[in-house]
Amino acid sequence: MTGLHLELACSGEGDFKLELNTQLPDRGVTAIYGPSGSGKSTLLDCIAGFRQPDVGSKLRFREEAWFGHGRATPPWLRNVGYVFQDARLFPHLTVEQNLEYAAKRATRGTAPSLDDVMHWLDITRLKCHAPASLSGGERQRVAIGRALLSAPQLLLLDEPVANLDRRARQQCLGYLQALVAELALPTLYVSHDIEEVSQLADYVLLLDEGRATDQGSLLELCSQLDNRLSQQEQAAAILLCTVGRQDAEFGLTELLVEEQTLQVAQQRQNEGQQRRLRVPARDVSVCRERPADTSILNILPVELVEIEPGADTRVMIRLALGSQYLLARITRKSVSQLQLKVGDRLYAQIKSAALMRSAHEDED
Amino acid sequence: MLLSSAELDALWLTVALATVTTIILLLLGTPLAWWLARTRNKWPALIEAAVAMPLILPPTVLGFYLLLMFAPDTALGRAWQQFTGTQLAFSFSALVIGSVIYSLPFVVQPLQGAFQRVPDGLLQAAASLGAKPLDQFVSVVLPMTRSSFVTAASLGFAHTVGEFGVVLMIGGNIPGETQVLSIALYDYVESLQFEEAHRLAAGLVVFSALLLIWLYRNDRRESWRMRA
Numbered sequence: 002m003t004g005l006h007l008e009l010a011c012s013g014e015g016d017f018k019l020e021l022n023t024q025l026p027d028r029g030v031t032a033i034y035g036p037s038g039s040g041k042s043t044l045l046d047c048i049a050g051f052r053q054p055d056v057g058s059k060l061r062f063r064e065e066a067w068f069g070h071g072r073a074t075p076p077w078l079r080n081v082g083y084v085f086q087d088a089r090l091f092p093h094l095t096v097e098q099n100l101e102y103a104a105k106r107a108t109r110g111t112a113p114s115l116d117d118v119m120h121w122l123d124i125t126r127l128k129c130h131a132p133a134s135l136s137g138g139e140r141q142r143v144a145i146g147r148a149l150l151s152a153p154q155l156l157l158l159d160e161p162v163a164n165l166d167r168r169a170r171q172q173c174l175g176y177l178q179a180l181v182a183e184l185a186l187p188t189l190y191v192s193h194d195i196e197e198v199s200q201l202a203d204y205v206l207l208l209d210e211g212r213a214t215d216q217g218s219l220l221e222l223c224s225q226l227d228n229r230l231s232q233q234e235q236a237a238a239i240l241l242c243t244v245g246r247q248d249a250e251f252g253l254t255e256l257l258v259e260e261q262t263l264q265v266a267q268q269r270q271n272e273g274q275q276r277r278l279r280v281p282a283r284d285v286s287v288c289r290e291r292p293a294d295t296s297i298l299n300i301l302p303v304e305l306v307e308i309e310p311g312a313d314t315r316v317m318i319r320l321a322l323g324s325q326y327l328l329a330r331i332t333r334k335s336v337s338q339l340q341l342k343v344g345d346r347l348y349a350q351i352k353s354a355a356l357m358r359s360a361h362e363d364e365d
Numbered sequence: 366m367l368l369s370s371a372e373l374d375a376l377w378l379t380v381a382l383a384t385v386t387t388i389i390l391l392l393l394g395t396p397l398a399w400w401l402a403r404t405r406n407k408w409p410a411l412i413e414a415a416v417a418m419p420l421i422l423p424p425t426v427l428g429f430y431l432l433l434m435f436a437p438d439t440a441l442g443r444a445w446q447q448f449t450g451t452q453l454a455f456s457f458s459a460l461v462i463g464s465v466i467y468s469l470p471f472v473v474q475p476l477q478g479a480f481q482r483v484p485d486g487l488l489q490a491a492a493s494l495g496a497k498p499l500d501q502f503v504s505v506v507l508p509m510t511r512s513s514f515v516t517a518a519s520l521g522f523a524h525t526v527g528e529f530g531v532v533l534m535i536g537g538n539i540p541g542e543t544q545v546l547s548i549a550l551y552d553y554v555e556s557l558q559f560e561e562a563h564r565l566a567a568g569l570v571v572f573s574a575l576l577l578i579w580l581y582r583n584d585r586r587e588s589w590r591m592r593a
Binding site for chain 2: 049050051075076077080081082083085087089090091092093102103106107108147148151
């Protein structure tokens with residue numbers, strides 16, 4: 002089902018031009034991912050109505066035409082929630098008054114109650130505070146709450162955690178993750194941080210210099226070899242896992258993926274819950290025999306399905322694990338020495354550090 | 366009795382003129398200042414210059430041109446006569462029009478500066494929450510610039526109380542109609558009544574000093590609050 006229908010051209014500073022001709026899904030979190038200056042914020046501003054695209058552009062959300070045929074719906078009628086990188090709380094109002102500001106003007110749809118929002122985001126105790134007295138993370142949580150209380154039909158998040166320290170960032174992402182799942186609100190999430198994207202997004206639009214270079218579901222895109230996600234240093238595959246048994250003695254949690262078991266640092270989630278695990282390609286290596294007597298805990302039987310062509314020192318290979326995929330970045334020399342070819346049955350070893358760290362961050 | 370009845374008339378007239386002028390200035394000056402602060406085309410420089418003219422022009426120049434415009438044989442003078450049945454020149458209404466033009470920069474400039482300091486981003490945030498432009502202005506801009514409105518209104522009021530040249534040119538010196546305090550003072554001096562002149566002059570000095578002290582204290586408090 003199509004949510005946003007975009008036929009956009011928008012000229013920016015200098016010779017920059019955003020040119021997009023695409024459709025984005027009506028549900029879940031769509032990450033708009035790209036380096037600074039790729040047009041991410043320009044796109045969001047066009048969607049919100051703060052910036053007019055060039056004549057001839059078309060912008061539609063569900064059945065509503067927002068731009069085109071000589072008409073533009075003003076921002077206040079688009080019913081779009083916008084969370085800015087810099088929060089933009091009203092400085093002359095308290096936290097509670099900022100939230101009420103949105104609730105009072107919510108004319109369409111059903112907004113959650115003020116109390117619920119404050120409870121979800123854990124800002125109830127801040128309600129009489131002035132925005133200037135809040136920490137960065139608190140400010141963003143209030144901004145998220147304010148956007149939700151306007152009963153939006155589409156939520157836009159413009160790098161909402163980019164200005165926060167690591168701890169506040171993880172906390173804020175946790176709240177966001179729970180909220181977008183709970184409210185089933187279509188969300189566009191602008192980011193240049195792949196960790197955030199892989200934690201939140203269902204769908205990804207890759208932007209570069211004003212153009213879409215690729216788009217698709219996160220899991221698909223992350224396991225392909227021929228797009229920018231897999232070409233960067235921090236390329237990683239994402240596995241969908243189910244939380245399994247806790248191993249309190251060693252401080253580990255088992256994650257079940259495709260009938261295999263992974264052991265990661267202890268998780269807060271309960272047994273049976275779904276979880277995404279990001280496995281960086283540089284932390285995966287392969288061998289022909291299952292190694293014995295190794296300190297590496299996580300060894301998975303996989304099938305080699307693709308080898309990146311090219312003459313670089315290191316190449317990326319794609320490994321099938323049941324219906325999911327892992328990526329491994331290994332040297333071209335290893336490919337040659339092991340005589341790797343598509344269809345080989347191999348064992349993938351995942352460096353513990355990778356899984357211990359990502360699991361630990363969630364604990365924050 | 367501290368003041369004679371003629372002086373009381375002049376005082377009352379001065380206060381009435383300053384009050385009416387201030388109200389009109391706020392009504393005209395607010396949208397004008399908003400437009401100047403927000404518009405992106407090239408016209409504002411021209412309008413800004415026109416608004417600021419009274420700051421450097423001798424009041425008598427302004428008064429001279431206004432007097433010519435208000436004469437009964439001009440288009441404006443005739444139209445006024447037709448609609449109100451009274452003459453425009455040498456009337457209270459003429460004083461109000463002259464004062465509005467003369468004090469315009471004192472109201473527009475502080476408001477324009479304050480409006481420019483309200484970040485665009487806050488208005489975008491308000492718009493995304495469903496606030497229409499007038500709602501954005503009332504719910505975000507007004508409360509954030511309240512102290513500048515106090516400053517603008519006080520300066521407009523005080524400057525009108527202090528004007529002389531324009532009033533003399535277009536108002537003449539009609540007791541109860543156009544004879545304001547500054548004119549009454551001039552009269553006393555002309556007729557060598559220095560005792561009465563002293564009384565009015567000292568009164569105006571005290572009024573101006575008190576108003577300015579209050580204004581600057583207000584301003585200082587505001588800047589402390591912004592810093593806090």
